[in-house]
Amino acid sequence: MPELPEVETVVKSLAATCQGLTATEIKFYRKDIREPIPIPQFRKALLKQAVVSVERRSKYIIMNTKTGSAIFHLGMSGQLLALKSKKPQFKHTHLVMTFTGEAQNIYLHFVDPRRFGRISAHLGEAWEQHPFFGQLGCEPLEQRSLGTYLWNYGKKSNRPIKSLLMDSKVVVGIGNIYACESLFLAGVHPERSAASLSPKDYQAIAAAAKKTLRLAIKAGGTSIKDFKSMEGKSGYFAISLNVYGRSDESCNICGNSIGHIKQSGRSTWFCGLCQK
Template identity: 40%
Template sequence: MPELPEVETTLRGIRPHLEGRRIARLIVRNPRLRQPIPPEMPERVAGQTIRSLRRRSKYLLIGLEHGSLLVHLGMSGSLRVVTAGSPPRTHDHLDLILSDGGILRFHDPRRFGIFLWISMSPEIALVEHPLLCRLGPEPLENDFTGEHLYRSSRSRRVAVKSFIMDSAVVVGVGNIYASESLFLAGLHPARACNRIDQGGYERLAETIRLVLRASIEQGGTTLRDFVNESGAPGYFAQSLRVYGRAGESCRICGTLIRQQKIGQRSSFHCPHCQPQAIDAGSAAFFDEE
């Protein structure tokens, strides 16, 4: 399930194969993604040189001479670089064929992904495109702080897990990493976000960064679908402390990990390490230090 680390892994993997290359043509096998691919898209992008690649939230922005490609992997999407002649498999919906023979292949069984040409440059799209302009800070950049979380949460009362998964608050924290960072910060996922003090949010901002960085280093989390540009899985799944471990023992205290629905999403926590109310400093991660 592509969250920020998986998208970052994909970006780093495909960049050297794309930057500076010319697009020979675009083959659309199935235009029915989350937003349908317009029939004129192949002629719009053919012949253009790829100038830049960047990530914003879980979106990839591929800068062309005229406009950009806006790509989202949804929850089952992946991008691979394959060589000419490699046969497409089921759900290989798009091929971006480069003039050097390489092919960027978009695979997405559940078709929640997005692959669009937009007329704006990446720089303009970041501030003006409706899918990008309302996004919160990047968790691995300097404007994401505990203070930002604290201030943003004062007027709200949703569960803290739903709060950090809100892309207007901070981007890139999906279901897996939300559970993981709350565990390390010692915060119960169902706690009302306005009932966490600034110290709690300082810890949480730190563990969000920690978890995302660690996952990027391991090439992302592969539960079922995710593969990198070469088709290889990520290895962060073996580092997960609570996600998907309901009924198993907490790696810190041995208490059985509990699963509950929060905001329609499965959540995992350790009842001992993440009590409903905690003393400052009782967080699992900070106790390890």
């Protein structure tokens, strides 16, 4: 599943590929994926308009023109691929956008086998007003005092710190892998209640989350230009994992066996000695 670092990489790649180009043809192969696609609004926002910028909010990709914004979410298995052919190259291609450039055309294919992705649009400048964005928490890499911000949520809450970190209404983009790794780096046990942690713990967690996400982004995530790398390589495979997925292997710090538990149905890995 594409996580924040992969989406950030796609956004950078899209900006480098499509910014300044104009969509001259938009062809949908379905009227819906996870939900109905607002096709007329999508066309109005994107067609015959130069792409001004490409942004990310949470795991949404937002492509802006002067008229509005095209909005994408990759869901579980979605991909945006810049290909040289207009014809769908892969099964489950739901949308092909032709961008006309001076040197050559770029064909951006939205491919999503499991169809948990989203395609939408917003007309006008303020895409933040789209219903997708109403309930989202802060951006972890943009929030200045992330530790204090998290502490303000956590100090009154009895939920486990890991579930607070993974709550997109509090903070977006900290998926399971990043929550496990950040808590290890911060030395905080994932089952600790949010209210039991000190402001200092929250500073450590915030610093660890930012570090982990930045490393994964730096590792490159994936590129929309190369389907092979998109297919096999994710940012989190390129960062060295301390606990995630390492059941019964030994801790890199203390040699203790890595523990595995379930929390709200999700797997959690941790070191019982390093994380208090």
